[in-house]
Amino acid sequence: MSYTIAEIAKALGAEAVGDTSLVIAGAAEPQSAGPEDLALAMSPKYAESLAEGAAQAAMLWVGADWQAMGLEAAIIPGRPRFAMSGLTRMLDAGQGFAPGIHPSAIIDPDADLANDVSVGPLAIISAGARIGAGSVIGPHCFIGEDVTLGEGAYLREQVSIGARVTIGKRCIIQPGARIGGDGFSFVTAEPSAVEAARETLGDQGDTKAQPWIRIHSLGSVSIGDDVEIGMGSTIDCGTIRDTTIGNNTKLDNQVHLGHNVSVADNCLLCGQVGIAGSAQIGSNVVLGGQCGVSDNIFVGDGVIAGGGTKLMSNVPAGRTMLGYPATQMDKQVEQYKLLRRLPRLLREFAELRKAVSKPDEDD
Known part of the structure; x- marks a missing residue:
C-alpha cells in the first residue's frame, strides 16, 4: 500500500506542504526513515533525529519550519498524535487472513454466518452461533453455542468465546x-x-476444614x-x-x-x-x-x-x-516525599536529642 502526501493529508484532514505528489509506503521514526517513509517527527525533540535518516517527508507540529529541516514535503495536522490513528489505519497491512471459509474449519449446520465472513483454518463455530457481516474469525478460534458477534468482528488467532456470549459491532479481540x-x-x-x-x-485460630x-x-x-x-x-x-x-x-x-x-x-x-x-x-x-x-x-x-x-x-x-491502599494521587505523592525525608529527619532528631541530653560542660 502506498499513498501520496496529498492523499494522506486529505484523509487526515491535515495541511500538506511542499511536493505533495511524493509517494509514501510506510511510516518510521526519524532516525530510521527511508526515502519512501513518512518520518514521525511530531515535536522538536523528535525532529532533531531527522538528519540521521533519509526521509523526504515528515509529519510535523503546527508552526514547524519543514524547509529548514531539509524536507521536500510535510504533513501538519492540528493534533499530531490523533492523526497517527488515521495514518496507522491507512498503512496497516493486516494479518493476511484469506477471505472465505477454510476447508478445515468446523461450522455447525445450525450456525448462521452473514455475508463476507472469513473463517480461518481449524476454527470451530458451534450450533446457534450468529456471526455478523464482514467478520473475520482467525485460525484456531472457538465460538461457542448461541454466541452472537456483531458486524465487522475481528478475532485474531486462538480466541475462545463461551456459550451465549453476546458481542457488539466492530469488536477486535487479540490472540489468546x-x-x-x-x-x-x-x-x-x-x-x-x-x-x-x-x-x-x-486471626481465626483453629478452624474446621x-x-x-x-x-x-x-x-x-x-x-x-x-x-x-x-x-x-x-x-x-x-x-x-x-x-x-x-x-x-x-x-x-x-x-x-x-x-x-x-x-x-x-x-x-x-x-x-x-x-x-x-x-x-x-x-x-x-x-x-x-x-x-x-x-x-x-x-x-x-x-x-x-x-x-x-x-x-x-x-x-x-x-x-x-498507591496501596489507594489514596488521591496528590496526597499519595506528598506522603511519598515525606517518607523519603524520614531518614534525614531521624538523623537530625538523634543529633538534637544527643545535644539536649549532653551534660552542660560549664557546670
Missing part, C-alpha cells in the same frame, strides 16, 4: 483472549473462615460495540446476570474481569488489571497497569488510577488515585 469461562465462585455449607475474617479482620462447593455460572458475558480485548485477557461469566462491558471500552493484555463485573463505556484497562467479582466501573475510567479493584465496590465515572494502584473501597467520580 478467553471470554465466557465460569466465574470463580465457591461456597461452604457453614460460614467459612474467610467470611469470619472479612467481618472481624482478625470445609470443602468448597461450586456456584455455577448461569449468566454469560455481554459486550458492547467497538470494544477491543487484548492478548491473554480473561472475562468470566456472571453468576445469575451477565458480566458486562460497555461501548468503546478497551482492555489491554492479560486483563481479568471476574464474575458479575460491570464496566461502562469508554474505559481503558491497561495491562494486568484485575477486577474482582461484582465490582462496578463507571464510564471514562482509566486503570493503569497492574491496578487491582476489590470485589463489590464501585469506581465512579472519570476516575484515573496510576499503575499498581489497589482500589479497596468505593471511589467517587472524577478522582485521580494512586
Whole structure:
C-alpha cells in the first residue's frame, strides 16, 4: 500500500506542504526513515533525529519550519498524535487472513454466518452461533453455542468465546483472549473462615476444614460495540446476570474481569488489571497497569488510577488515585516525599536529642 502526501493529508484532514505528489509506503521514526517513509517527527525533540535518516517527508507540529529541516514535503495536522490513528489505519497491512471459509474449519449446520465472513483454518463455530457481516474469525478460534458477534468482528488467532456470549459491532479481540469461562465462585455449607475474617479482620485460630462447593455460572458475558480485548485477557461469566462491558471500552493484555463485573463505556484497562467479582466501573475510567479493584465496590465515572494502584473501597467520580491502599494521587505523592525525608529527619532528631541530653560542660 502506498499513498501520496496529498492523499494522506486529505484523509487526515491535515495541511500538506511542499511536493505533495511524493509517494509514501510506510511510516518510521526519524532516525530510521527511508526515502519512501513518512518520518514521525511530531515535536522538536523528535525532529532533531531527522538528519540521521533519509526521509523526504515528515509529519510535523503546527508552526514547524519543514524547509529548514531539509524536507521536500510535510504533513501538519492540528493534533499530531490523533492523526497517527488515521495514518496507522491507512498503512496497516493486516494479518493476511484469506477471505472465505477454510476447508478445515468446523461450522455447525445450525450456525448462521452473514455475508463476507472469513473463517480461518481449524476454527470451530458451534450450533446457534450468529456471526455478523464482514467478520473475520482467525485460525484456531472457538465460538461457542448461541454466541452472537456483531458486524465487522475481528478475532485474531486462538480466541475462545463461551456459550451465549453476546458481542457488539466492530469488536477486535487479540490472540489468546478467553471470554465466557465460569466465574470463580465457591461456597461452604457453614460460614467459612474467610467470611469470619472479612467481618472481624482478625486471626481465626483453629478452624474446621470445609470443602468448597461450586456456584455455577448461569449468566454469560455481554459486550458492547467497538470494544477491543487484548492478548491473554480473561472475562468470566456472571453468576445469575451477565458480566458486562460497555461501548468503546478497551482492555489491554492479560486483563481479568471476574464474575458479575460491570464496566461502562469508554474505559481503558491497561495491562494486568484485575477486577474482582461484582465490582462496578463507571464510564471514562482509566486503570493503569497492574491496578487491582476489590470485589463489590464501585469506581465512579472519570476516575484515573496510576499503575499498581489497589482500589479497596468505593471511589467517587472524577478522582485521580494512586498507591496501596489507594489514596488521591496528590496526597499519595506528598506522603511519598515525606517518607523519603524520614531518614534525614531521624538523623537530625538523634543529633538534637544527643545535644539536649549532653551534660552542660560549664557546670
